[in-house]
Amino acid sequence: MSGNQGNTSPTAGMTASWVAYAAILIVGLLSLFSLYMGFINYADNADIALVYLFIGAAGFAAIGYMLFRSKPATTKAEALEVKKAEVFTTLECPKCQQKRVRDFKRGDYIYKDDEPCTRCDGMMIITKISRKKEEEKKKDESSWL
């Protein structure tokens, strides 16, 4: 794909993420310092101390919000890839009912006369092609729905 693609290069993304992390670090340090100042001033000057404590807490809340806002979309997007699933072919002999499961191979299709039966003189037919069962998702709080 040619043409202007803007700053879609990995370097641009890295720069942006470094700026964000640096900002989070600075805000975090300032908030920590503010909380510390709040604690040490609490006995002498409660009013000033409360302001410090409020600022520190607000700083941490802002960091939490930033992480909460940016993380899910990033993680989900990072999961984007061309995956290969494990697909299995089930063969059955209509004469003796013998069943066999093997890996899918190109050219398999449901109701294809595939290979001679190893137990009788019949022909095994493909009766099922499916992907390995997905792992049960962890029960979450909405399972009662």
Next chain:
Amino acid sequence: MVLILGQVLQAQQTDMNVILQTIYSFAFIIYLFYAQKIQTLQMLRQIEVTLRKVKNVKEEARNQTVKTLVEIGKPSGDIAPRVDRFIDFFSIGLENMDPAGIVDKMDHFLKTNKHIYEAEVKALAPNATPTERNNLENLVEVSQALNIYYKVIRHFYLLGKKTMNIYVIMQVHMILPQLIQMVEAYASGIQAFQEGMPIGDSVGAIVAAKLMHGYTQRDIAEEIVAAEVPYEGRTLVVFKAKGPGGSVGNPDEGLINVLEERRGKVKIIITIDAAGKLEGEPVGQVSEGIGAAIGGSGKEKFKMEEVTNRYKIPMHAIAIKQGMEHVVAPLIEPLFDATDKAVESVKRIVLDYTEPGDTVVIAGIGNTIGVGQ
């Protein structure tokens, strides 16, 4: 260390208070004026991360398409430039300012589109069998779809970056989760179309195949195959797209031909298709209803409704529920198991709504990739 620092700071408390308050006031003022700008940059970054991933997926799909075309079709020269040109192929939607007669125009449009795909894939993969060519057509379609997603996201990203207009950026940012879901769905379809595996959309065709397997079959319309199946004194005319290549056929033409052959003497029609599930519904749930269970452009649905209305035949529908991520991905076990439940539903509807001697038409709708008959 901390205590020492604390003592030092306490000693110079007044100065430090002033410095800190100035910093926070400054930060507050910056936030007051630049909050939207910060939010815009954050959204742009999220779009950018997604865009880079979509680009990777799109390029992987394109490479896999070229690789599969070469493997199966054994073309003589380098097909990559032609594949790139075809991936960028577009179709201009019909003008619906005057909607009268648009269904026939749509029919012609779809046939032209299909003809182009067939001709292009034939040229790209001259040694492929017709079944393989159908699968390759689907594979090219996946690459095209991913290319379009990439270009649209890139368009809004670059436009947003250029204008720094939060509303332009929000348009794509708001639908980013859905876009990712769709790209993921198409990405999982690459393997299925490369190898010719049944997909989530094949469930309707599998149900029809289970009913018609072992009975004499005949072609009743373009890429549609039918069989007459006796069941409890009734005659079931079962049809589906002709497999095992990736095709949906023309089920509307199949239904019209069957009904006209029998001069409308059909008691009921049952259509079976995959349907999108709502969040909370289990995958593979089989639901029953009325109407034409068929997706696509709407042309097929329109024609099926028209012919059933002409003969006043009730149309039952069976939907096999699945998520967007299952539609073109290799078929999962719960969906395959659901086809047995759907077969049972078909038989129960036949027994409940018809008498011995009646004729019932059963249409298995959907892509028949990896499904024979």
